[in-house]
Amino acid sequence: MIYLDNSSTTPLDSAVLDAMLPYLKDTFGNPASQHGAGRTAASAVLNARDKIARLIGCKSDEVFFTSGGTEAGNWALKGACLAQSGRGRHMVVSAIEHPALIESAKDMQKQGYSVTFINPDESGAVNPADVERAIRSDTVFCAVMAANNETGVIQPVEEIGKICRSNGVFYYCDCVQTAGALPFPTRHCDALGISPHKFYGPKGFGVLYIRNGAKINRLISGGKQERGLRGGTTNVAGAVGCAAALENAVRDMQTNNKKISALRDSFVKCVLDGIDGAHLNGCGEKLPATANISFDGCEGENVLFLLDLKGIAVSTGSACSAGAVTPSHVLTAMGLSNGRIKSAVRFTFGKYNTEEEVTTAVAELKQAVLKIRGITS
Numbered sequence: 001m002i003y004l005d006n007s008s009t010t011p012l013d014s015a016v017l018d019a020m021l022p023y024l025k026d027t028f029g030n031p032a033s034q035h036g037a038g039r040t041a042a043s044a045v046l047n048a049r050d051k052i053a054r055l056i057g058c059k060s061d062e063v064f065f066t067s068g069g070t071e072a073g074n075w076a077l078k079g080a081c082l083a084q085s086g087r088g089r090h091m092v093v094s095a096i097e098h099p100a101l102i103e104s105a106k107d108m109q110k111q112g113y114s115v116t117f118i119n120p121d122e123s124g125a126v127n128p129a130d131v132e133r134a135i136r137s138d139t140v141f142c143a144v145m146a147a148n149n150e151t152g153v154i155q156p157v158e159e160i161g162k163i164c165r166s167n168g169v170f171y172y173c174d175c176v177q178t179a180g181a182l183p184f185p186t187r188h189c190d191a192l193g194i195s196p197h198k199f200y201g202p203k204g205f206g207v208l209y210i211r212n213g214a215k216i217n218r219l220i221s222g223g224k225q226e227r228g229l230r231g232g233t234t235n236v237a238g239a240v241g242c243a244a245a246l247e248n249a250v251r252d253m254q255t256n257n258k259k260i261s262a263l264r265d266s267f268v269k270c271v272l273d274g275i276d277g278a279h280l281n282g283c284g285e286k287l288p289a290t291a292n293i294s295f296d297g298c299e300g301e302n303v304l305f306l307l308d309l310k311g312i313a314v315s316t317g318s319a320c321s322a323g324a325v326t327p328s329h330v331l332t333a334m335g336l337s338n339g340r341i342k343s344a345v346r347f348t349f350g351k352y353n354t355e356e357e358v359t360t361a362v363a364e365l366k367q368a369v370l371k372i373r374g375i376t377s
């Protein structure tokens with residue numbers, strides 16, 4: 001398989017699996033237990049939390065474990081809004097956020113909160129001035145991600161963070177796509193979320209950084225885990241795996257970025273030069289991994305299926321539910337034409353891709369597009 005869907009998920013690195021295995025087998029204690037087996041597990045969790053804190057650039061007691069990026073986003077948005085409902089019930093959310101934030105905002109709308117969704121410009125970037133304009137006296141929360149998962153466009157988080165801070169607005173920055181590719185904007189936000197399955201770590205584990213002093217309620221009631229803010233037996237192997245994967249990702253950031261962006265750039269050049277009617281979506285500063293390209297006269301899903309038949313894995317930004325295809329909310333918010341949105345395909349590169357794979361993928365993609373155009377024209 002040629003795997004060009006690395007923004008969706010990545011394979012678990014063997015070294016990360018090796019670090020996790022003892023905690024799935026022999027060292028299986030519950031870190032909340034007081035006996036030796038529990039203390040051994042608790043010490044592994046403590047080390048993982050310390051390591052993650054050092055890599056994110058925060059204190060250990062600002063690191064909270066979750067079940068993934070989705071829970072981190074839900075917790076930040078709902079928890080921060082609920083904690084500050086006495087002060088106001090309005091939030092500002094970028095229209096290109098992951099559904100974890102968009103759907104959470106819609107949940108809160110049903111509870112009487114109001115939401116201003118901010119569209120990006122056609123390049124895919126949110127304008128900080130739009131965020132500033134949307135902030136009202138009753139605004140308590142803002143979410144603008146570090147970089148978008150569909151286009152890879154990097155967002156001006158430092159500026160947005162300053163605007164939020166000076167207005168007393170809790171700022172959540174979804175760093176799920178940037179962890180391991182860009183430095184963390186820890187100083188500029190009140191909370192940020194990461195998910196290790198995006199950087200060769202385990203699925204079903206995530207981290208929410210919450211700045212000490214930031215006001216947030218818990219969503220999951222239960223035991224005293226995570227300083228009483230998130231009940232549930234700690235996923236010890238997940239924490240150990242996340243710490244190991246993040247350590248590798250941060251250590252190898254420059255080398256990986258260089259390799260991955262070279263592969264992506266050569267792919268984009270070959271596609272734009274070699275396939276008529278191919279258009280790159282999103283411009284400006286982008287993540288090294290991402291290329292979102294539309295093909296005139298094609299449906300993105302058909303390109304995906306034909307490439308899949310050739311063993312090449314890519315994705316579209318559209319969501320498929322009950323047999324109906326909903327167009328990408330990100331490309332829609334950017335104001336792209338219907339044709340451009342329907343024909344978009346996302347190719348995301350990773351550290352295990354090779355130049356030969358790029359060459360094969362370009363050739364197969366060209367065949368697929370020609371075949372579809374032959375059928376559809």
Ligand code: PLP
Pocket residue numbers: 007008067068069070071073098100145148149174176177195204205206
């Ligand atoms: N946020 C962004 C930007 C993502 O790309 C994703 C996953 O694709 C998530 C949040 C959700 O993370 P998880 O899969 O860990 O729930």
